[in-house]
Amino acid sequence: MNEQAQPVGGPLFNPLSPDFIRDPYPHYERLRTLDPIHVTPFGQFVTSRHVEVSLVMRDKRFGKDFVERTTRRYGPEIMNEPVFRSMSHWMLQADPPDHTRLRGLVVKAFTARRVEDMRPRIQEIVDQTIDAVIDRGHMDLIEDFAFRLPVTIICDMLGIPEEHREVFYKSSRDGGRLLDPVPLSPEEIRQSNARNLMAQMYFQQLFELRRRSPGDDLITQLVQAEEDGHKLTNEELTANIILLFGAGHETTVNLIGNGLLALHRNPDQLALLKARPELMVGAIEEFLRYDSSVQMTGRVTLEEIDDLGGVKIPKGETVLCLLGSANRDPAVYPDRPDRLDVTRANVKPLSFGGGIHFCLGAQLARIEAEIAIATLLRRLPDLRIDDVANPEWRPTFVLRGLKRLPASW
């Protein structure tokens, strides 16, 4: 399959159009070459080159300013909507000092050492998942394979009891629209509120349980921090647990799914990885670069910016960072950036962001994907994806992933 950029026409940045969702990369190339600081009809500044994307994420003159930015887009009433109110407490949307305080409460659970210790558990879940389908001869790589691992691991970390988990395995993966740079419709806001309130209700009950019978898990830790007084409020606690649950699974499901699709579209790379499993750690970085499961993040200018790629940006403006585009910028990856190459040297994808919000779960996601993909190649070496040319993508832009990916062996 030729992944080289094809000429495309139409608007430069229309991220929810089916064509963009199917293959955003030719659109990114146009943005990088024709209009690297592009302004959308909603007045957002879109950065697509590696140099600006990485600067905006790391520079203190850019922040989140969530309430102000969201109110400007939707009007002052929006913060009465439960889902937006809850998001305003996410560490992902917070600026220092709140960000520093909230991140500090959970960061220890995600250190490289803690995550390394999870390898045997991750391997056990992957093996059980394959055991459950191996005699069938076919499965959906998303639903039957990629989905179960990250959900189980985040449930383990949060301390969600085994008997409550079935509802999480069955829950929909429709929350992703919240992150897209195109405003939600009233109906989407209504559905998001309903999902958010259900989650709030469930977690409040679980907090009660953990106050009465503490465990060795993140929720117990945070409930104790809340009782301590000034460390975090009940609303912050609930919101950040919902964030961890969401951030911890959809993204990783899609790293595994997008990685498997990319490999099967490039049979030479698949054969190489099967023959040399020691390449897997580097291959995961290449999957992250080649087709990131998070395509974009954003910041707000906290002061006037004199010169971003030659453009002056007033204070209070939204700047979008196209991570997926920066990852294929030939200025950083001169050797055919549109090619999947599991032996590529110096791959440092921006897929986990940068600066103070750098993904808390980066190492966990890498290890989950490494064990999942390595085990699948080893245990089902004849696996074939039914339709590599036209897989069905989910209709969201920021979270890039497949609806399903049927495969047989």
Ligand code: HEM
């Ligand atoms: C392939 C998988 C993943 C990708 C591509 C990814 C991507 C990202 C990105 C781009 C950011 C930063 C956004 C920004 O700068 O505005 C972020 C932040 C975050 N991620 Fe991930 N993520 C992944 C997996 C995970 C996992 C497994 C967890 C937790 C279990 C997690 C938890 C978080 C949290 C809590 C933040 C907010 C950190 C902060 O604001 O300080 N992520 N992630």
